[in-house]
Amino acid sequence: xxxxxxxxxxxxxxxxxxxxxxxxxxxxxxxxxxxxxxxxxxxxxxxxxxxxxxxxxxxxxxxxxxxxxxxxxxxxxxxxxxxxxxxxxxxxxxxxxxxxxxxxxxxxxxxxxxxxxxxxxxxxxxxxxxxxxxxxxxxxxxxxxxxxxxxxxxxxxxxxxxxxxxxxxxxxxxxxxxxxxxxxxxxxxxxxxxxxxxxxxxxxxxxxxxxxxxxxxxxxxxxxxxxxxxxxxxxxxxxxxxxxxxxxxxxxxxxxxxxxxxxxxxxxxxxxxxxxxxxxxxxxxxxxxxxxxxxxxxxxxxxxxxxxxxxxxxxxxxxxxxxxxxxxxxxxxxxxxxxxxxxxxxxxxxxxxxxxxxxxxxxxxxxxxxxxxxxxxxxxxxxxxxxxxxxxxxxxxxxxxxxxxxxxxxxxxxxxxxxxxxxxxxxxxxxxxxxxxxxxxxxxxxxxxxxxxxxxxxxxxxxxxxxxxxxxxxxxxxxxxxxxxxxxxxxxxxxxxxxxxxxxxxxxxxxxxxxxxxxxxxxxxxxxxxxxxxxxxxxxxxxxxxxxxxxxxxxxxxxxxxxxxxxxxxxxxxxxxxxxxxxxxxxxxxxxxxxxxxxxxxxxxxxxxxxxxxxxxxxxxxxxxxxxxxxxxxxxxxxxxxxxxxxxx
Amino acid sequence: xxxxxxxxxxxxxxxxxxxxxxxxxxxxxxxxxxxxxxxxxxxxxxxxxxxxxxxxxxxxxxxxxx
Numbered sequence: 001x002x003x004x005x006x007x008x009x010x011x012x013x014x015x016x017x018x019x020x021x022x023x024x025x026x027x028x029x030x031x032x033x034x035x036x037x038x039x040x041x042x043x044x045x046x047x048x049x050x051x052x053x054x055x056x057x058x059x060x061x062x063x064x065x066x067x068x069x070x071x072x073x074x075x076x077x078x079x080x081x082x083x084x085x086x087x088x089x090x091x092x093x094x095x096x097x098x099x100x101x102x103x104x105x106x107x108x109x110x111x112x113x114x115x116x117x118x119x120x121x122x123x124x125x126x127x128x129x130x131x132x133x134x135x136x137x138x139x140x141x142x143x144x145x146x147x148x149x150x151x152x153x154x155x156x157x158x159x160x161x162x163x164x165x166x167x168x169x170x171x172x173x174x175x176x177x178x179x180x181x182x183x184x185x186x187x188x189x190x191x192x193x194x195x196x197x198x199x200x201x202x203x204x205x206x207x208x209x210x211x212x213x214x215x216x217x218x219x220x221x222x223x224x225x226x227x228x229x230x231x232x233x234x235x236x237x238x239x240x241x242x243x244x245x246x247x248x249x250x251x252x253x254x255x256x257x258x259x260x261x262x263x264x265x266x267x268x269x270x271x272x273x274x275x276x277x278x279x280x281x282x283x284x285x286x287x288x289x290x291x292x293x294x295x296x297x298x299x300x301x302x303x304x305x306x307x308x309x310x311x312x313x314x315x316x317x318x319x320x321x322x323x324x325x326x327x328x329x330x331x332x333x334x335x336x337x338x339x340x341x342x343x344x345x346x347x348x349x350x351x352x353x354x355x356x357x358x359x360x361x362x363x364x365x366x367x368x369x370x371x372x373x374x375x376x377x378x379x380x381x382x383x384x385x386x387x388x389x390x391x392x393x394x395x396x397x398x399x400x401x402x403x404x405x406x407x408x409x410x411x412x413x414x415x416x417x418x419x420x421x422x423x424x425x426x427x428x429x430x431x432x433x434x435x436x437x438x439x440x441x442x443x444x445x446x447x448x449x450x451x452x453x454x455x456x457x458x459x460x461x462x463x464x465x466x467x468x469x470x471x472x473x474x475x476x477x478x479x480x481x482x483x484x485x486x487x488x489x490x491x492x493x494x495x496x497x498x499x500x501x502x503x504x505x506x507x508x509x510x511x512x513x514x515x516x517x518x519x520x521x522x523x524x525x526x527x528x529x530x531x532x533x534x535x536x537x538x539x540x541x542x543x544x545x546x547x548x549x550x551x552x553x554x555x556x557x558x559x560x561x562x563x564x565x566x567x568x569x570x571x572x573x574x575x576x577x578x579x580x581x582x583x584x585x586x587x588x589x590x591x592x593x594x595x596x597x598x599x600x601x602x603x604x605x606x607x608x609x610x611x612x613x614x615x616x617x618x619x620x621x622x623x624x625x626x627x628x629x630x631x632x633x634x635x636x637x638x639x640x641x642x643x644x645x646x647x648x649x
Numbered sequence: 650x651x652x653x654x655x656x657x658x659x660x661x662x663x664x665x666x667x668x669x670x671x672x673x674x675x676x677x678x679x680x681x682x683x684x685x686x687x688x689x690x691x692x693x694x695x696x697x698x699x700x701x702x703x704x705x706x707x708x709x710x711x712x713x714x715x
Contacts, residue, residue, distance in 0.1 A: 133691035172661065175686040178695065182686070185699045186706070482710055483703070486674070490706070493672035493679055500664050508660065574661045 014047035017642030039634030044643035045610035077104035148584035155558035512568035578606035601627035
């Protein structure tokens with residue numbers, strides 16, 4: 001192993017007080033690579049993690065150092081803090097000590113920071129920060145010293161700025177890229193020197209000019225090719241997007257159809273509800289009449305009876321009038337003279353008729369014929385159209401409920417459709433046709449430029465050979481030609497090296513990430529592995545090749561995915577560093593936690609676990625005992641408000 | 650638990666040897682140039698990198714010819 005911790009010393013660092021805390025690590029052997037620190041919340045696990053960050057980063061300014069200084073010591077205003085690590089790196093013993101001296105000057109604390117480094121016993125005095133960065137670049141610390149709860153950010157579909165660069169740094173890619181760039185610059189410089197030699201001799205002006213012309217053409221073709229490739233990439237990205245949209249279109253269309261059907265059904269229900277509303281309005285308006293149906297029928301019956309009585313009254317009046325007219329005559333209509341007897345009889349008859357007429361006239365509630373007909377018509381109509389009000393209200397409530405349910409469905413469908421609600425098949429097909437045409441044109445153009453570039457390079461190579469021969473007659477020219485030859489070979493090799501390195505590293509990370517993920521996940525029947533995209537973002541895929549949207553993964557699954565990835569990343573680094581995991585099992589259930597624990601001994605690096613009793617209950621601890629090299633307890637002296645570390649009993 | 654993961658050091662060397670052989674360049678020379686770049690990779694400005702590399706190459710040529 002190229003990198004392992006041997007001894008860590010803390011003095012007045014955060015919760016650790018002036019009593020020096022020294023952690024001696026057992027010599028690493030591949031059978032036992034786990035170092036466990038047990039500690040309750042607030043006792044100093046994160047302080048330990050931060051101590052390692054402090055050692056390998058240069059971000060701590062004076063104010064930050066004062067913050068890191070143990071609170072109790074700080075109160076005294078003077079003193080020092082120190083974090084020191086002895087470690088083995090590439091077969092050499094490194095001792096790195098960082099800290100600060102503090103002195104009270106008036107009301108402020110003066111900070112005098114220090115960094116000391118010894119390699120194999122020799123103190124390094126120059127470029128110490130550069131040396132430290134070579135061990136673990138500060139950008140890569142996030143992948144080796146981490147808090148279990150925070151690593152889920154590596155399971156996102158898009159990284160924050162700088163993460164991709166840090167990943168490539170971890171894999172050793174930028175150094176080879178830089179080499180490629182620098183070799184290119186050396187070649188340009190050497191070629192310029194050759195041009196100078198050529199131009200110094202008049203007869204070679206034509207050759208120099210030709211080389212220069214070809215060089216310019218080459219640069220121009222290269223730039224054009226770069227632009228076209230960029231254009232091609234963007235068209236291909238658009239095409240991929242359209243293909244995805246097309247694949248989704250079927251589902252979208254089905255949902256659009258469902259949406260239309262729901263909207264139509266809603267309109268229909270609304271219409272029926274409106275009809276019911278009208279019927280209910282009618283019912284409400286006719287309600288008083290309906291409620292009075294019985295009395296009204298009675299009134300009508302009485303009115304009819306009254307009308308019959310009125311007709312009889314008329315008869316009585318006519319009879320009375322006839323008798324009165326007879327009384328005025330001398331003889332009766334039968335020819336007999338009207339005597340006293342008849343007169344009395346007629347008089348009595350008139351009185352009787354008067355009495356009847358008076359009694360009939362006395363009824364003030366008589367109803368006129370027209371009102372009677374109207375009332376009878378209303379009553380008849382209502383009697384012929386009986387309405388069940390309760391049933392109307394029940395039906396309306398049912399429609400309202402159905403409309404509400406449909407509204408929920410419509411809303412859900414609209415949410416799912418999002419901006420796609422208005423996507424038209426024809427439009428999409430047209431877009432696909434246009435991009436395919438554009439892509440074809442760009443590819444054709446690229447082909448032409450590539451051919452031109454190839455021809456130009458070929459001509460240039462011939463001319464360069466001519467230049468090498470022409471300038472090679474002098475010692476200087478010969479030297480330049482030889483250096484050029486070697487550098488060109490190195491450039492070609494480094495170009496290929498970058499390509500293969502990027503490709504193989506990505507594949508290696510993909511394999512290791514998948515391997516670890518499959519071992520830890522509690523859905524091995526569902527998840528088949530993890531894809532690492534070109535930008536190093538991750539994608540879990542199922543056995544049927546479909547991908548799982550990262551947002552659909554649970555917090556625990558994202559943690560497992562991120563852990564698998566950063567483990568793979570560390571193992572793919574040319575110099576894997578010890579892993580330090582603070583409260584590593586934050587969101588994990590017991591199955592995930594046990595599997596993750598079981599995966600740790602497989603790593604060929606030291607693994608420092610900063611665990612609470614919840615992270616590592618006795619049963620789980622028992623499971624990894626054979627792989628534990630060291631076990632420590634973080635203790636807290638609550639009276640003196642300081643923490644310290646001792647070997648676990 | 651026997652399925653140990655391999656570190657990437659060997660793979661890195663393997664690719665290096667592979668391309669060196671393919672492009673007929675010296676593996677050690679290519680390695681030393683990468684090592685040099687590795688030591689400068691964390692710096693914002695790699696002043697003098699081009700000259701240093703050229704010197705490494707020229708020194709190697711000298712060694713080969715002498």
